[in-house]
Amino acid sequence: MRVSVLGCGYLGAVHAAALARLGHDVVGVDVDADRVAALSAGRAPFYEPDLAPSLAEGLSAGRLRFTTDPAGAAGCDVHFLCVGTPQRPGSGEADLRHLDEAVAALEPVLRPGDVVAGKSTVPVGTAARIADRLGPAGARLVWNPEFLREGHAVADTLRPDRLVYGVAPGAAGADAAARLDEVYGPLLAAGVPRVVTDRATAELAKVAANGFLATKISFMNAMAEVCEASGADAVELAGTMAHDPRIGGAYLRPGLGFGGGxxxxxxxxxxxxxxxxxxxxxxxxxxxxxxxxxxxxxxxARLVRDACDGDIVGARVVVLGAAFKPGSDDVRESPSLALAERLADAGAQVVVTDPQALALAQASHPRLGYQADVEDAVRGADVMVLATEWDEYRRLDPVATGALVHRRHVVDARHALDHQAWREAGWSVHALGRAPQAVRRTA
Incomplete structure (x- = not known):
């Protein structure tokens, strides 16, 4: 099929590359000329595992191209809306400006019977408004939310855990769903579940899923506060809860919390x-x-102060990780950088390191110190904070690392280290929701 993707940021670039891998002829449209140039050259404008090879495959096969001209979407059978819907400044509301601009740019090229599929995360009711705008062109709107995890986005697109179609009632909706079935044919043939519902429910599907995941994370962090006050162990508490199939262990770990876009x-x-x-x-x-x-x-930050006997003024604190999660260079609402800023405000000399996100972190938080090499970063440190659980940080040798630092204090803000091994190497280990003397025990 001929498919267009409006908006080639994180969601759109991944979706366009994945659809080309499924065999479709894909054109990506974006207003950012630099982004289009990078994608056209096969360079991912952000870090996402497996995206660059997918881009290269689609470009070399002639099934994928990018343009700044909305007319490039003319003649496509299905058009995907993949623009960002950031938070409106000074408000909790979603900013739908980019979505409305994408719809306006698409309207002149639409033909009667074309299918427009919205993938952007939007407030419930947005699809009804867009459907009214597309009515005169005779196009059919489906709301087809994405459920991607940064760091796993390509795999999640090529083998999602479900496909959700929000369609209008009647024959028009059935026809639009059938058109999406053609797009996702290989996924459906592989057994990916397909849910067809109304548009409002489809809009809420992504919002509700994210709200539930956020609730699990914050619930466990709330329990970590209670554990610290009572002498209980939040990690072992989470382990007991994970055995309940109604709860499960995913996202049930105390730590710095969630961030990202x-x-x-x-x-x-x-x-x-x-x-x-x-x-x-x-x-x-x-x-x-x-x-x-x-x-x-x-x-x-309190754990860092405790490690410094209550005074962090002038202390060299190394924050391992700037991205909001491993496998990504996204620093939007990064808990790691929020912690680094808190520590700097309190007078610490903060140095941040990260394998992928340093450039973006430095651009958004210029007053912090940065060091690309981990050994250089930790050399002379008074406290080391594991803030983003990249594998290279989880695998640090406590003995070799201990030879580089000034004082052997580590704050494991992600519960990613073997606490016993670090203590045996002479480190004091501090972690959210755990007593200072607690060690990781094998189940």
Missing amino acids: CLPKDIRACVARARELDVGPATVFLEEVDAINQRATGHA
Whole structure:
């Protein structure tokens, strides 16, 4: 099929490359000329494992191209809306400006019967408004939310855990769903579940999933506060809960909390939209989820102060990790950088290192210190903080690392280290939700 992708940022670039791998003829359209040039040359403008090879494959096969001209989408059978919907400055609401601009750019090239598939995360009710705009062109709107995890986006696109179609009732909706079935034919043949529902439910599918995941993370961080106050162990508590199949262990680990470009802004947009719908009390708990998440960096900063006997003024503190999660260079709402800023505010000499995100971190947080090489970063450190659990940090040798630092204090803000091994190497180990003397025990 001939397919267009409007918006070639994180979501759109991955989606376009994946659709080309599925055998479709794909054109990606974006207003950013530099981004289009990079993608056209096979360079991913952000770090995402497996994206560069997918781009190269599609470009070399002639199935993938990128342009700044919306007319390039003319003649395509299906058009995917993949633009960003960031948080509106000074408000929890989603900023839909880029989405509206993409729809306006697409309208002149639409033909009766074309299918427009919205993948952007939007407040419920947005699809109905866009459908009204597309009505005169005779195009059919489907809401087809994405469920990507940064660091796994290519794999999640090529083998998602479900496909959701939000369609209009009647024959028009059935026809639009059938057109998407053609796009996703190889995925459906591989057994990927397909859910066909109304547009409003499809819009909420992504928002509700992110809200639930954020709630699990903050719930465990709330329990970590209780554990610290009572002498319990939050990691072992999470392990007991994970045995319950109704709960599961995913996202149930105390730590610095969530960040990135999805969970924080999506739960705030959900709260804002609920208020507009006069059901604000239904989502009040998400405000506390957000508040608990933001408190986590304060708790980690307290552990750093404890390691320095209450005084971190002038202490060299090395923060391992700038990205909000491993496998990504995304620093939006990064808990690691929020912690680094807190420590700098308190007078510490902060040095941040990261294998992928240093350039973006330095651009957004210029006053912090940065060092690309891990050994250079930790040399002379008074406290080392594991803030993003990249594999290279998890694998650090506590003995060799101990020979580089000034004082052997480590704060494991992600519960990613073998605490016993580090203590045996002479380190004091501090972790959220665990007593200072606690060690990791084998189940």
